[in-house]
Amino acid sequence: MAWTCHRWLVVAVVVVARTAGNPSPQPDNNYQVLAGQQVWEAEGPEAMKVVAELEKEALVDILSHSALTPRFRVHPGSSAQVAAALTQAGLTRTLLINDLARHVAEGQHRDNLELLRGGKTESCTQESCPKPLGNAYMSFEQIEYYLKSLAESSERVELVSIGKSVQGRDIWRVHIRPYGDTGEDVRRNAVWFEAGIHAREWISPATACHLLDYLVADKSLTNNLDVYMVPVANPDGYEFSRTNDRYWRKNRRTNTGSSCRGVDLNRNWDESFGVGASSNPCSEVYKGTEAFSEPETEALSTEMQRVSSVDDLRLMISLHSYGQVLLYPWGYTTDKAPKTRMMKSAGRRFARGAKTSYNTKYTVENSATGMYYASGTTDDWAKAALEVPLSYTLELRDRGGNGFTLPANQILPTSTEVWNGIKKMLSFVNRKF
Numbered sequence: 144m145a146w147t148c149h150r151w152l153v154v155a156v157v158v159v160a161r162t163a164g165n166p167s168p169q170p171d172n173n174y175q176v177l178a179g180q181q182v183w184e185a186e187g188p189e190a191m192k193v194v195a196e197l198e199k200e201a202l203v204d205i206l207s208h209s210a211l212t213p214r215f216r217v218h219p220g221s222s223a224q225v226a227a228a229l230t231q232a233g234l235t236r237t238l239l240i241n242d243l244a245r246h247v248a249e250g251q252h253r254d255n256l257e258l259l260r261g262g263k264t265e266s267c268t269q270e271s272c273p274k275p276l277g278n279a280y281m282s283f284e285q286i287e288y289y290l291k292s293l294a295e296s297s298e299r300v301e302l303v304s305i306g307k308s309v310q311g312r313d314i315w316r317v318h319i320r321p322y323g324d325t326g327e328d329v330r331r332n333a334v335w336f337e338a339g340i341h342a343r344e345w346i347s348p349a350t351a352c353h354l355l356d357y358l359v360a361d362k363s364l365t366n367n368l369d370v371y372m373v374p375v376a377n378p379d380g381y382e383f384s385r386t387n388d389r390y391w392r393k394n395r396r397t398n399t400g401s402s403c404r405g406v407d408l409n410r411n412w413d414e415s416f417g418v419g420a421s422s423n424p425c426s427e428v429y430k431g432t433e434a435f436s437e438p439e440t441e442a443l444s445t446e447m448q449r450v451s452s453v454d455d456l457r458l459m460i461s462l463h464s465y466g467q468v469l470l471y472p473w474g475y476t477t478d479k480a481p482k483t484r485m486m487k488s489a490g491r492r493f494a495r496g497a498k499t500s501y502n503t504k505y506t507v508e509n510s511a512t513g514m515y516y517a518s519g520t521t522d523d524w525a526k527a528a529l530e531v532p533l534s535y536t537l538e539l540r541d542r543g544g545n546g547f548t549l550p551a552n553q554i555l556p557t558s559t560e561v562w563n564g565i566k567k568m569l570s571f572v573n574r575k576f
């Protein structure tokens with residue numbers, strides 16, 4: 144009964160907020176599919192290894208990176224099998240969330256209420272979207288409005304569609320040219336940011352949009368530096384996570400011979416393809432039929448190759464969530480990657496810069512040792528194929544309190560601290576090579 148009342152309240156708030164105009168609140172139906180799903184934590188010998196195997200078999204969905212106590216999502220239909228596998232491996236389990244649908248609904252309800260109470264006049268419509276929203280997660284359409292406004296308002300900004308997603312949405316690439324650029328063909332240092340390759344990690348595209356704003360306003364650091372950014376690498380997945388399934392991770396590929404949709408775009412790159420990934424289309428880490436089988440990774444890699452042929456690509460950061468950790472390659476082996484010392488030291492600069500605003504702590508770790516084995520990822524491919532010296536995956540806020548459903552009131556603090564961290568790294572790129 145309490146549950147029914149609660150749902151009506153959510154619907155009522157959503158209706159009121161929608162009629163109030165912009166920004167639109169979070170949708171009200173993207174959690175129903177999560178009904179009955181639970182979140183567990185496992186503990187014991189080689190816990191992450193055991194859970195990662197279960198993920199490849201499509202029995203669980205790993206949500207956190209702690210090697211000692213991994214957290215994961217379990218469907219009601221597989222909970223008995225998962226429980227038995229954990230017990231057999233000598234692991235104990237703790238129930239953290241009993242009903243994920245209810246958990247997500249409550250979070251969205253809080254965000255919507257805050258939006259109503261805030262009464263701010265932030266706006267993002269087709270007619271005008273001068274700034275990324277700081278108090279709500281934008282729809283893909285709103286992000287497009289913002290990108291177009293940005294390109295129209297600054298001569299330094301070029302916006303290009305580098306390809307289409309499975310469902311035909313544009314993959315937008317922003318290029319910010321340095322101040323005083325005369326348009327001559329000169330080879331410069333360049334940095335590449337990728338965001339939103341995992342659909343449910345909403346803070347990633349949100350932060351990317353704010354970073355664009357800061358980068359365009361910046362007059363010194365980006366001098367003599369070409370900056371490239373793809374703010375939403377997986378637009379279909381992003382929209383699906385807004386409308387149908389808040390925990391959707393992959394793209395929206397229809398997989399031949401399977402009723403399960405989607406390929407994990409961060410397992411689909413042509414670097415050690417297949418190691419630490421799954422061949423099961425129902426798994427959250429399904430690698431796809433072959434490397435670059437997906438139009439999204441194909442578009443990204445082709446453009447990154449083009450950029451690295453005209454510029455010196457020095458830094459690549461793929462924005463993800465969550466965990467507050469800056470990860471450096473390799474992710475599929477514990478062998479040391481070239482320039483590891485440099486990646487660690489630039490990483491520590493990031494962490495120091497990011498801490499200055501709100502005392503938020505980011506750690507700097509190797510992907511394979513700090514987390515779990517994964518291959519076919521953007522960071523490893525950039526490092527191996529393009530020899531980008533500084534290549535990272537940045538897991539944004541938080542450390543698990545809210546996880547993927549980070550409250551919208553953390554968009555601005557996250558963006559600010561990440562900008563402060565990145566500024567430190569950009570000065571490293573410009574000065575020390």
Ligand code: 0X9
Pocket residue numbers: 206341344409463464465470472473474475510511515516517518520522523536538
């Ligand atoms: O597993 C991933 O793709 C990333 N974590 S997430 O929770 N955002 O899905 C981490 C990728 C780190 N990079 C490598 N392992 N190479």
Ligand code: ZN
Pocket residue numbers: 341344463464
């Ligand atoms: Zn991710």
